[in-house]
Amino acid sequence: MDIPLIDFASYDESDATAMRKLAEQVNAALTGIGFMSLKNIGIPPELQAEIFAASRAYFSQPEAEKRKLGYSSAEDNFGYQGVCEESLEPGQPPDLKEALTMRDLDSKLSLEWPDPDFRDLLHRFYRECLSAAYRIMRVFSIDLDVPEDYFVKVHSGENVTMRLLHYPPLSATTHGQLGAGAHTDYGMITLLFQDEVGGLEVRDTDGQWHPVTPVPGAVVINVGDLTERWTNRRYRSSMHRVQPRGGVGDRYSIAMFVDPDPQTEVVCLPSCTDDAHPPLYPPTSAGEHILQRIQATHLGA
Numbered sequence: 001m002d003i004p005l006i007d008f009a010s011y012d013e014s015d016a017t018a019m020r021k022l023a024e025q026v027n028a029a030l031t032g033i034g035f036m037s038l039k040n041i042g043i044p045p046e047l048q049a050e051i052f053a054a055s056r057a058y059f060s061q062p063e064a065e066k067r068k069l070g071y072s073s074a075e076d077n078f079g080y081q082g083v084c085e086e087s088l089e090p091g092q093p094p095d096l097k098e099a100l101t102m103r104d105l106d107s108k109l110s111l112e113w114p115d116p117d118f119r120d121l122l123h124r125f126y127r128e129c130l131s132a133a134y135r136i137m138r139v140f141s142i143d144l145d146v147p148e149d150y151f152v153k154v155h156s157g158e159n160v161t162m163r164l165l166h167y168p169p170l171s172a173t174t175h176g177q178l179g180a181g182a183h184t185d186y187g188m189i190t191l192l193f194q195d196e197v198g199g200l201e202v203r204d205t206d207g208q209w210h211p212v213t214p215v216p217g218a219v220v221i222n223v224g225d226l227t228e229r230w231t232n233r234r235y236r237s238s239m240h241r242v243q244p245r246g247g248v249g250d251r252y253s254i255a256m257f258v259d260p261d262p263q264t265e266v267v268c269l270p271s272c273t274d275d276a277h278p279p280l281y282p283p284t285s286a287g288e289h290i291l292q293r294i295q296a297t298h299l300g301a
């Protein structure tokens with residue numbers, strides 16, 4: 001089973017027919033497996049290549065160098081996290097990955113960065129990803145029958161987090177651990193860029209795991225728990241994980257978690273409920289939900 005592949009080349013805010021067609025395709029993907037691949041999303045391919053090269057260079061440095069951007073707290077959710085410092089499936093052995101986590105990058109530019117060129121490249125990519133996420137949200141709003149800027153205006157960036165991820169090769173001591181434990185994402189949508197190595201898997205509603213095979217040039221999109229709550233489980237926040245792969249070397253991916261501003265109240269949308277479908281979840285505050293989920297993944301927290 002391949003996840004649906006949708007071409008965003010036809011995205012045009014002034015063409016209602018084209019937008020409605022995209023909304024139908026997105027609806028079919030997200031009410032099904034909850035994952036889709038998008039091509040022609042508008043992020044320059046050469047920028048994607050540049051950011052992957054910079055990520056490889058960053059992670060190849062000595063530990064002390066990486067820790068110059070040290071991780072402070074779940075509240076800040078910013079900085080370097082080493083291998084086995086996080087467990088996306090709380091209670092299970094820690095994840096075999098390291099990460100550079102960057103929440104609200106706009107507000108971090110004046111920090112002491114070891115490499116300002118790296119900072120500027122990260123920021124350029126972050127802004128491109130956020131613009132792409134806004135386009136996807138406008139398509140959601142058509143399908144979900146809310147004003148076009150309904151989602152865009154509650155995603156200013158405060159809870160938007162970009163993560164460079166590096167999954168080192170398997171070693172004899174890592175038996176039974178996952179690259180990333182089984183989890184759902186926490187917020188609205190995730191843009192995931194993966195290299196050609198593979199290992200990402202998504203679970204369907206029957207409990208079967210399926211590989212999310214890398215498609216050159218396409219971005220994997222999935223929705224998180226808050227979207228599932230907004231849509232009364234019409235769009236599915238599907239469980240996924242990363243299997244470590246033997247004999248294939250390092251894997252790199254970049255995840256952009258586009259999540260609502262902390263004060264956002266996430267309430268079941270009118271188009272997703274009726275007498276036969278009462279709201280499945282009570283209203284929740286985006287900030288509290290996301291912070292609790294992050295705290296649960298930190299070992300010893």
Ligand SMILES: O=C(O)CCC(=O)C(=O)O
Nearest residue numbers: 165180194200242253255
């Ligand atoms: O690296 C990947 O392919 C997926 C990572 C992921 O699901 C996450 O960090 O939430």
Ligand SMILES: [Fe+2]
Nearest residue numbers: 183184185240
């Ligand atoms: Fe995830």
